[in-house]
Amino acid sequence: MSFDYDLFVIGGGSGGVRAARIAAGDHGAKVGLAEESRMGGTCVIRGCVPKKLMIFASQAGLMAEEMRGYGWADAQAGAFDWEIFREKMDAELTRLELIYRAGLNRAGVEVHDQRARLVGHHEIELADGTRKTSRHILIAAGGRPTKIGIPGEELGIVSDDFFLMEKLPRRVLLIGGGFIACEFASILAGLGVEAVQVYRGDAVLRGFDREARDMATLQLSHVGVDLRLGLTPTRLDKAGDGIEVSFDDGSSDRFDAVLFATGRTPYTGGLGLENTEVRLKPNGAIEVDDWSQTCVPSIFAVGDVTDRVNLTPVAIREGHAFADTMFGAKPRKVDHSVVASAVYLRPHELGTVGLTEEEARARGPVDVYSTVFRPMRSMFAGSDARVMMKLLVDPATDKVLGCHIFGPEAGEMIQLAAIPITMGATKAQFDATIAVHPTAAEELVTMRAPSRRHDAPHG
Numbered sequence: 001m002s003f004d005y006d007l008f009v010i011g012g013g014s015g016g017v018r019a020a021r022i023a024a025g026d027h028g029a030k031v032g033l034a035e036e037s038r039m040g041g042t043c044v045i046r047g048c049v050p051k052k053l054m055i056f057a058s059q060a061g062l063m064a065e066e067m068r069g070y071g072w073a074d075a076q077a078g079a080f081d082w083e084i085f086r087e088k089m090d091a092e093l094t095r096l097e098l099i100y101r102a103g104l105n106r107a108g109v110e111v112h113d114q115r116a117r118l119v120g121h122h123e124i125e126l127a128d129g130t131r132k133t134s135r136h137i138l139i140a141a142g143g144r145p146t147k148i149g150i151p152g153e154e155l156g157i158v159s160d161d162f163f164l165m166e167k168l169p170r171r172v173l174l175i176g177g178g179f180i181a182c183e184f185a186s187i188l189a190g191l192g193v194e195a196v197q198v199y200r201g202d203a204v205l206r207g208f209d210r211e212a213r214d215m216a217t218l219q220l221s222h223v224g225v226d227l228r229l230g231l232t233p234t235r236l237d238k239a240g241d242g243i244e245v246s247f248d249d250g251s252s253d254r255f256d257a258v259l260f261a262t263g264r265t266p267y268t269g270g271l272g273l274e275n276t277e278v279r280l281k282p283n284g285a286i287e288v289d290d291w292s293q294t295c296v297p298s299i300f301a302v303g304d305v306t307d308r309v310n311l312t313p314v315a316i317r318e319g320h321a322f323a324d325t326m327f328g329a330k331p332r333k334v335d336h337s338v339v340a341s342a343v344y345l346r347p348h349e350l351g352t353v354g355l356t357e358e359e360a361r362a363r364g365p366v367d368v369y370s371t372v373f374r375p376m377r378s379m380f381a382g383s384d385a386r387v388m389m390k391l392l393v394d395p396a397t398d399k400v401l402g403c404h405i406f407g408p409e410a411g412e413m414i415q416l417a418a419i420p421i422t423m424g425a426t427k428a429q430f431d432a433t434i435a436v437h438p439t440a441a442e443e444l445v446t447m448r449a450p451s452r453r454h455d456a457p458h459g
């Protein structure tokens with residue numbers, strides 16, 4: 001049987017673009033790709049990139065404060081102009097979008113700027129009614145922000161809307177304690193917006209190392225976020241130009257905007273999956289095996305739509321591995337067991353790779369090398385901000401099982417620490433590395449004795 005394409009990709013985000021480009025450009029496959037919105041997907045258009053630019057924009061006040069401590073007695077951030085920033089940011093996103101598009105064109109991928117849905121195991125229907133057949137189909141449709149099902153929630157916005165705001169609200173409620181709520185709370189506080197964050201738990205960033213969570217929780221309050229823990233909103237009501245929010249403790253408060261940062265769900269609705277035998281997990285994610293293959297041999301899925309590790313570099317790696325495996329005769333699986341990540345807070349970020357102290361302890365005996373200190377740079381300026389460096393080491397093998405850094409540029413540091421840890425480095429090998437002085441990161445190779453040992457597995 002002959003097909004229009006060797007591969008048809010649904011979704012032009014991190015995973016889909018990489019898979020299409022490698023299959024067509026490196027391995028000579030005939031590839032079609034459908035994208036219903038802007039090329040580049042969540043990361044480029046409404047995620048990592050605009051978020052990181054906002055993080056950079058938001059640090060002016062903290063930098064001025066630090067510089068006053070260094071003798072620049074009059075240093076002030078001055079007024080932030082959202083319109084100027086947004087115009088520059090939009091231009092940058094358009095530039096990146098064009099680069100993504102050009103890469104696909106160069107590789108010979110046929111791009112369809114419209115929505116696609118499956119009508120069979122080898123067939124796609126585009127929004128204009130055109131049908132295309134393909135030997136293989138890759139679903140890389142990503143995820144969508146979700147709200148929590150309370151009355152009036154349609155009055156609130158989600159992260160997608162945040163990047164499109166015409167002007168900055170004066171007072172914002174952020175709901176959630178995950179990546180997005182914490183990063184956006186840091187951004188808003190840094191831009192001079194009154195940020196109130198409510199989270200139902202007792203420390204933000206559930207799932208991260210507990211000590212690091214406590215430091216992140218403390219820092220949010222220190223940078224001016226009004227963080228209210230153990231609190232959940234129960235309803236939203238329109239109140240003049242603002243929104244009145246009621247909470248489960250009986251209190252209520254008024255805001256100019258309410259941002260739901262309450263998680264994302266795989267975007268599988270309306271994809272035509274009912275026309276296939278593809279199986280979904282209870283949360284709507286596409287079920288795949290280690291090769292990103294669904295239970296239908298011709299249909300594969302990568303990235304957030306599979307809800308494995310929802311990060312851009314993971315989607316890219318999955319897309320690349322799929323293309324190499326299917327079209328390059330280079331079978332490659334993705335190891336999801338060690339994936340580094342960072343939460344871009346200010347002034348200190350949280351970088352993490354491998355097991356948390358709690359996970360390591362549940363697995364067996366573990367030596368914890370941990371140090372918390374005031375770094376030279378901010379201490380001189382009079383700041384009380386603390387840095388944490390932590391290594392978790394298996395006492396039997398000396399292998400480093402995890403590393404957690406809370407400090408300035410921790411995202412950059414953890415990227416480098418992730419290399420030896422992915423390679424299976426031992427603590428002795430960390431120690432054999434001569435320090436770079438004076439840095440904060442030198443602590444990673446100078447922690448001589450464990451701060452504590454957990455002997456028995458802890459449930």
Ligand SMILES: Cc1cc2nc3c(=O)[nH]c(=O)nc-3n(C[C@H](O)[C@H](O)[C@H](O)COP(=O)(O)OP(=O)(O)OC[C@H]3O[C@@H](n4cnc5c(N)ncnc54)[C@H](O)[C@@H]3O)c2cc1C
Nearest residue numbers: 011013014015036041042043047116142303304310311312
């Ligand atoms: C605010 C925010 C900040 C983030 N920050 C980071 C970060 O700092 N670091 C990090 O690693 N990750 C970050 N992420 C996560 C990261 O953006 C995602 O993990 C990544 O984009 C997933 O890539 P993907 O290819 O699976 O999906 P996406 O990038 O979401 O791409 C899916 C694409 O498919 C298109 N599409 C969907 N259905 C169809 C259809 N039926 N037909 C045609 N097109 C369709 C969509 O329009 C979209 O463009 C962030 C996410 C958010 C929301």
Ligand SMILES: NC(=O)c1ccc[n+]([C@@H]2O[C@H](COP(=O)([O-])OP(=O)(O)OC[C@H]3O[C@@H](n4cnc5c(N)ncnc54)[C@H](O)[C@@H]3O)[C@@H](O)[C@H]2O)c1
Nearest residue numbers: 148176177178179180181261262263264310311342343344
């Ligand atoms: N720096 C990064 O790498 C980065 C940044 C942003 C987003 N991301 C990715 O995007 C994903 C989505 O981010 P997110 O912050 O929306 O999700 P998340 O899963 O990290 O956090 C969701 C938050 O919403 C809360 N929540 C969920 N249901 C609730 C309810 N019914 N009532 C009250 N609170 C509720 C949760 O307790 C949690 O704190 C992340 O998991 C991550 O994979 C990554």
